[in-house]
Amino acid sequence: AQTVTQSQPEMSVQEAETVTLSCTYDTSESDYYLFWYKQPPSRQMILVIRQEAYKQQNATENRFSVNFQKAAKSFSLKISDSQLGDAAMYFCAYRSAITGAGSYQLTFGKGTKLSVIP
Amino acid sequence: KAGVTQTPRYLIKTRGQQVTLSCSPISGHRSVSWYQQTPGQGLQFLFEYFSETQRNKGNFPGRFSGRQFSNSRSEMNVSTLELGDSALYLCASSLAPTSGRLPDTQYFGPGTRLTVL
Numbered sequence: 578a579q580t581v582t583q584s585q586p587e588m589s590v591q592e593a594e595t596v597t598l599s600c601t602y603d604t605s606e607s608d609y610y611l612f613w614y615k616q617p618p619s620r621q622m623i624l625v626i627r628q629e630a631y632k633q634q635n636a637t638e639n640r641f642s643v644n645f646q647k648a649a650k651s652f653s654l655k656i657s658d659s660q661l662g663d664a665a666m667y668f669c670a671y672r673s674a675i676t677g678a679g680s681y682q683l684t685f686g687k688g689t690k691l692s693v694i695p
Numbered sequence: 696k697a698g699v700t701q702t703p704r705y706l707i708k709t710r711g712q713q714v715t716l717s718c719s720p721i722s723g724h725r726s727v728s729w730y731q732q733t734p735g736q737g738l739q740f741l742f743e744y745f746s747e748t749q750r751n752k753g754n755f756p757g758r759f760s761g762r763q764f765s766n767s768r769s770e771m772n773v774s775t776l777e778l779g780d781s782a783l784y785l786c787a788s789s790l791a792p793t794s795g796r797l798p799d800t801q802y803f804g805p806g807t808r809l810t811v812l
Contacts, residue, residue, distance in 0.1 A: 610799050620783060622803035629799065668738065672801075676792045681728065681751040682740035683787070683801060 579604045579671050583686035590659045591694050597644075598654045598689050600669030608674040611645065611652045612683070617665040625667070628652065630674070656691075664693045697722065699788050699804035707810045713774040716807045720767050720788030727769040728801060729761060732783040741784075744769055745791065773809075781811045 580603045590596035602611070613625040628636045628645050635643050640660075644653045656663055669686040700719045708714050720727050728751075729741040740753040744763035761771040767788075773780055787801035 610797075612800070614803075619805070620808075621805050622785060622787075624800060624802065627799055672797065672799075674797055674799075676797055681726070681743040681745070681797065682753065683728070683730075683738075684740070685738040687737050 579606075579609075579673075579684045581669050581671050581684050581686040583667075583669055583689050585689045586687070587690045587692070589692040589694055590656070590663075592659055592661060594659055595655060595657045596659055596691065598656075598667050598669075598691070600652045600654070600686055602650050602652065602669070602671050604650070604671065606673055606675075610672045610674055611643075612670040612672070613641070613643070613652075613654045614668045614670060614685075615663075615665045616668065616688075617662075622668075626654065659693050661693050661695065664691055666690050699786055699802055701784075701786050701804040701807050703807060704805065705808045705810075707812060708776050709812050710776055710778060712776050713772065714776060714809060715770055715772045716784055716786075716809075718769045718771075718786030718788075718804060720769070720786075721802055723790070724788035724802075725767050725791040726789045726798070726801075727763060727767065728787045728789075729769070729771050730785045730787065731755075732785060732806070733781075738785070741771065776811045778811050781809060783808050 609630045611628045615623045640657045666688045670683045726745040728743040743751040763769045783806045785806045786804045789801045790798040
């Protein structure tokens with residue numbers, strides 16, 4: 578079974594600064610997807626960024642980028658120029674890429690609560 | 696395109712009752728998954744449906760069940776409610792798998808907040 582670990586329950590960042598959230602995972606699969614989801618106080622789960630394991634290039638989406646280290650099974654999220662609206666819970670998640678028993682589900686980490694200080 | 700919709704958004708029930716939650720996926724999406732979110736356990740997978748068939752089930756008791764209709768809409772049912780069933784129930788939809796490969800992203804609805812008294 579796959580596991581996802583987020584070792585930072587809470588983090589804070591000054592507005593306009595950069596912050597990095599950590600995530601490690603454990604899997605025996607070689608083909609999978611990794612995600613960062615954001616959950617603001619409204620509770621709506623919003624996709625921030627995704628990474629396919631076979632792609633060596635790190636994904637970027639505007640101010641959000643990842644550092645994907647497949648051998649180390651590490652998938653960190655960097656938020657640049659932090660804004661007040663970035664304050665939320667951030668969840669790292671894993672999903673297999675190949676159909677099969679147990680493959681459809683997302684496995685989530687416990688989350689990191691990010692506060693943005695004005 | 697409209698996003699994933701869930702009804703009702705809030706629900707209050709008492710122990711022993713049963714409840715049915717509904718999820719309408721994004722148009723064109725045929726796979727629907729359900730998750731339970733609690734402060735203690737975090738996000739846990741309940742089950743996943745594709746083409747009206749349950750493809751995957753998490754580690755939950757038989758009181759939790761679901762189904763999917765031909766239009767891809769899904770419902771989940773919880774019978775004999777317990778206090779511990781109080782949670783945010785999230786539904787997510789994604790495209791159908793192609794050539795044995797899963798689509799990359801699940802899109803979430805706003806959730807149904809269930810409170811059991």
